[in-house]
Amino acid sequence: MAESYRLVADIGGTNARFALIEPLATDYSNESVLLCGDFISPEQAITHYLEAAGVTQLQAICFAVAGPVTDGSVELTNNNWHIRAAALQSAFCVSEVKLLNDFEAIAYSLSVLKPADLKVIGLPPAPDLAVARFTVGVVGPGTGLGAAALLKREERLYSLITEGGHVGFAPENGLQRAVWEVLVGRFGRVSDERLLSGSGLENIYTALSEIHDIPAHLVSAAEIFAQSDDNFLASETVSLFFEALGQVAGNFALSTGAFDGIYIAGGIANRYPNLLASSAFRSGFENKGRHRHIMEGIPTLLITHPQPGLLGASVVARDLG
Numbered sequence: 001m002a003e004s005y006r007l008v009a010d011i012g013g014t015n016a017r018f019a020l021i022e023p024l025a026t027d028y029s030n031e032s033v034l035l036c037g038d039f040i041s042p043e044q045a046i047t048h049y050l051e052a053a054g055v056t057q058l059q060a061i062c063f064a065v066a067g068p069v070t071d072g073s074v075e076l077t078n079n080n081w082h083i084r085a086a087a088l089q090s091a092f093c094v095s096e097v098k099l100l101n102d103f104e105a106i107a108y109s110l111s112v113l114k115p116a117d118l119k120v121i122g123l124p125p126a127p128d129l130a131v132a133r134f135t136v137g138v139v140g141p142g143t144g145l146g147a148a149a150l151l152k153r154e155e156r157l158y159s160l161i162t163e164g165g166h167v168g169f170a171p172e173n174g175l176q177r178a179v180w181e182v183l184v185g186r187f188g189r190v191s192d193e194r195l196l197s198g199s200g201l202e203n204i205y206t207a208l209s210e211i212h213d214i215p216a217h218l219v220s221a222a223e224i225f226a227q228s229d230d231n232f233l234a235s236e237t238v239s240l241f242f243e244a245l246g247q248v249a250g251n252f253a254l255s256t257g258a259f260d261g262i263y264i265a266g267g268i269a270n271r272y273p274n275l276l277a278s279s280a281f282r283s284g285f286e287n288k289g290r291h292r293h294i295m296e297g298i299p300t301l302l303i304t305h306p307q308p309g310l311l312g313a314s315v316v317a318r319d320l321g
Helices: 042-053 085-092 102-109 174-187 198-212 221-226 232-256 267-271 273-278 281-286 289-295 308-317
Strands: 006-011 015-021 029-035 060-065 073-075 082-084 096-101 118-121 134-141 145-153 156-161 262-264 300-303
Touching: 006 042, 006 308, 015 042, 015 308, 029 042, 042 085, 060 085, 060 102, 060 308, 082 085, 085 096, 096 102, 096 308, 102 134, 102 145, 102 156, 102 308, 118 273, 134 232, 134 267, 145 232, 174 198, 174 232, 198 221, 198 232, 221 232, 232 262, 232 273, 232 281, 232 289, 267 273, 267 300, 273 300, 281 289, 281 300
Parallel strands: 006 060, 060 096, 134 262, 262 300
Antiparallel strands: 006 015, 015 029, 073 082, 118 300, 134 145, 145 156
16 A cells, blocks of 8 residues: 555755665665755755655655654755744645654664674674663764664663764873864864764864874875875874774673674774774773773774665654554
8 A cells, every 4th residue: 555655765955865764674675775964844855856756655754864853843954945843744644743853863874784784893892682671772974973873672672862973082192182182272172072973084184184293285185185195194093093083882882782883883983894894993992991801801893885774764654654
């Protein structure tokens, strides 16, 4: 029945990626990417997508959105869309609309990721999330630094939405302290996101340039990664970035009790999986003093699935309506 279709999406500042969950299906299909700037509203974009897909009725809508969801509403930072659950419910005559923060959606995806969607980083094997009870977390450096947790209790999934990327960065060695001091002078306060994001990588690079008194010739995160084999500053920047990512991921595991596994998401780590695997990420993750023995047993995994946000929205959408 057409009314059994559920619409899911992962919406950012530039692109809106739509898909459908067909009747009786367990995964999404009919994936399509639209430019947000081509449409004056989300309703117009949805109508365009549904007409192209030949779908006339929906049962429910679930969107992952790159921004904080407040009272069923979100305003996107980089375009003029204002997404309101109540307006979507009225416009498309659906029984239920759910808006998820993008990392909340990624957290839900953890429950259905397959071995082929993951790369294990370190020695502990991937956890079995088919068990009755678990707590896992996800940390993701990209445009910013996202963090969320997923809990399973009595056969139900619960997400824990956080602003963990804005916790203050805690340097753990001399070089990190030197970088931290440079960034304090520049920003006043140094959050984890000031180092662990695209702009954060650039912050590390320029700070190291100042510390070593070496001119900084590279201007973007992509250039820094591209030159990391041949350029001293770029190599040291990437090394410090992944070590600090391990430290922050370990802190998140301790603070949320995510002892069953920590997943790494986001475009940066996904583009450079071999650099992550060969880096000091795990040593940074495990270096927790008296709790090292706990950290050594926690699996860390890189999400390689291309659309975990869309996948997570699909997990939630199946229970709507």
